[in-house]
Amino acid sequence: xxxxxxxxxGISLGSVYAIIALGYTMVYGIAKMLNFAHGDVIxxxxxxxxxxxxxxxxxxxxxxxxxxxxxxxxxxxxEGLAYKPLRSAPSLAVLITAIGxxxxxQNSALLIWGADPKxxxxxxxxxxxxxxxxxSISYVSILTIVACIVIMIALSLFTSKSKMxxxxxxxSEDKGAAQLMGINVNFTISVTFAIxxxxxxxxxxxxxxxxxxxxxxxxxxxxxxxxxxAVFGGIGSIPGAFLGGILLGVIESxxxxxxxxxxxxxxxxxxxxxVLLVRPTGLLGKRxxxxx
Numbered sequence: 369x370x371x372x373x374x375x376x377x378g379i380s381l382g383s384v385y386a387i388i389a390l391g392y393t394m395v396y397g398i399a400k401m402l403n404f405a406h407g408d409v410i411x412x413x414x415x416x417x418x419x420x421x422x423x424x425x426x427x428x429x430x431x432x433x434x435x436x437x438x439x440x441x442x443x444x445x446x447e448g449l450a451y452k453p454l455r456s457a458p459s460l461a462v463l464i465t466a467i468g469x470x471x472x473x474q475n476s477a478l479l480i481w482g483a484d485p486k487x488x489x490x491x492x493x494x495x496x497x498x499x500x501x502x503x504s505i506s507y508v509s510i511l512t513i514v515a516c517i518v519i520m521i522a523l524s525l526f527t528s529k530s531k532m533x534x535x536x537x538x539x540s541e542d543k544g545a546a547q548l549m550g551i552n553v554n555f556t557i558s559v560t561f562a563i564x565x566x567x568x569x570x571x572x573x574x575x576x577x578x579x580x581x582x583x584x585x586x587x588x589x590x591x592x593x594x595x596x597x598a599v600f601g602g603i604g605s606i607p608g609a610f611l612g613g614i615l616l617g618v619i620e621s622x623x624x625x626x627x628x629x630x631x632x633x634x635x636x637x638x639x640x641x642x643v644l645l646v647r648p649t650g651l652l653g654k655r656x657x658x659x660x
């Protein structure tokens with residue numbers, strides 16, 4: 369039963385990584401940029417949810433919606449102020465700007481909410497017991513896994529069936545050609561950032577429901593691991609982000625349980641290196657041939 373318990377815990381943690389990785393992969397797939405401030409949007413979403421519940425006494429589900437709205441606006445503002453002027457700039461300039469935005473958000477949170485850890489109240493309490501109580505699964509874990517699956521399916525349908533989703537795919541293939549076909553590229557990229565930031569808010573709430581310590585650096589390591597998951601699965605691929613996140617969470621859970629808690633992060637990144645040596649594009653990534 370211990371094996372099953374660790375497996376479910378890993379899938380739950382991996383589901384959080386997958387939701388964050390979906391935000392990374394959406395932005396990279398459309399805008400071809402790595403938004404390293406994405407992890408800090410998770411932290412902002414967590415603080416918004418915490419403040420609305422603890423100070424305004426709103427229900428947990430409503431705090432998630434408020435956090436999504438705030439993070440969506442934040443994502444659009446960040447894209448418009450920090451990234452849009454660098455649309456044609458070298459990728460290194462965009463990367464440095466993303467790191468700068470990340471530190472700006474962390475220090476802003478430090479000034480507003482302080483450095484003391486806050487204890488986040490989980491969205492749901494209690495456990496679901498199986499096999500005469502030998503296996504206990506928290507309702508938070510079940511909620512996280514279900515939310516991840518629903519989000520992945522919804523995003524896949526959105527990008528393949530909706531008009532905006534088709535515009536996103538067109539921008540991903542060729543922004544110049546998409547613009548000639550009448551697609552508003554800037555608006556499409558802003559919508560992508562809005563969706564990614566809303567997903568970050570959901571991920572932040574689910575993460576804190578399982579690991580309830582909230583501080584200005586809360587989103588840093590999950591953000592890095594989710595980026596690792598996106599690369600692991602094949603960045604730019606929605607199913608790849610989902611698969612990479614789940615596998616990463618399971619590997620981390622088993623590494624902590626059977627090898628060493630201190631070495632778990634090292635093992636996760638070592639697995640990424642090995643996978644990329646064998647498949648440089650990730651598990652589900654496709655090699656793109658550039659036309660000359």
